[in-house]
Amino acid sequence: MFTDDKIFTRNGYFNPKNDVVWANNRNDENEHGGIHEREKYPVSIMVALGATWNGITFHFFFQRGERLNGKTYLDELLPFYKMGGDRLFGHQNWGFQQDGVSCHTDKSVQKWCKKNFKFFISKDKWLPNSPELNPLDYSICNSISNNVDYYKVKTINDLRREIEKATKKN
Structure with a gap:
């Protein structure tokens, strides 16, 4: 199982380095989607997922203001991933992988x-920059974000619902 977390906001997904529009003036730029308005304090939520060849785990939605730290990861997220993996694989043998952020590499x-x-791929054997070894980082989370209908998002519950719908499209 590959695992990752991502913060989704009502501002949507925009990468200023890759999402470039060449235009002669601002009107042309706007017509081709080159102008992006951003809210200063948008509706946002942090979501954790696990992905396997058998499917994706349920979403783990963090509470408002809650962030990923060692205690949350150890007490809530790891048991969540274990339960999700056992559900997807029917209690067969399966592997677990996480990225190298500090709460993942903690001794406990x-x-x-x-x-x-x-x-389990431990911190000593994990290859941090391989797209093949973390499809959530390099593909799935961006695909989910691109499929969210941000125009329908007014509240956190709207954002949750749109993330769940977008995940089903993948």
Whole structure:
């Protein structure tokens, strides 16, 4: 299972380095989607997912203001991933992988993973910049973000609903 988390906002997904529109003037730029308005404090939510060849886990929606830290990761997210993986694989052997952020590489987290997952890629063996080894970072989360209908989002519940719909499209 590949795991990752992402903050989704009502501003949507925009990459100023890659999403370039060549135009002669601002009107042409606007017609071709080159002008992006951004809210200063948009509706936002942090979501964690696990992806496997058997499917994607349910969404783990963080509470408002809650951020990923060692305690949240150890107490809530790891058991969530374990339950999701067991559901997707029917309690067969399956592997677990996470990226290298500090709460993932914590000694207590590494110990929990070694104890609870039959196959686990530890921080010492993980290849951090490989698109093949983390499709959530390099593909799935961006695809979900691109499929969210941000015009329908007014509240956090709207954003949650749109993220769930966009995930089903993938």
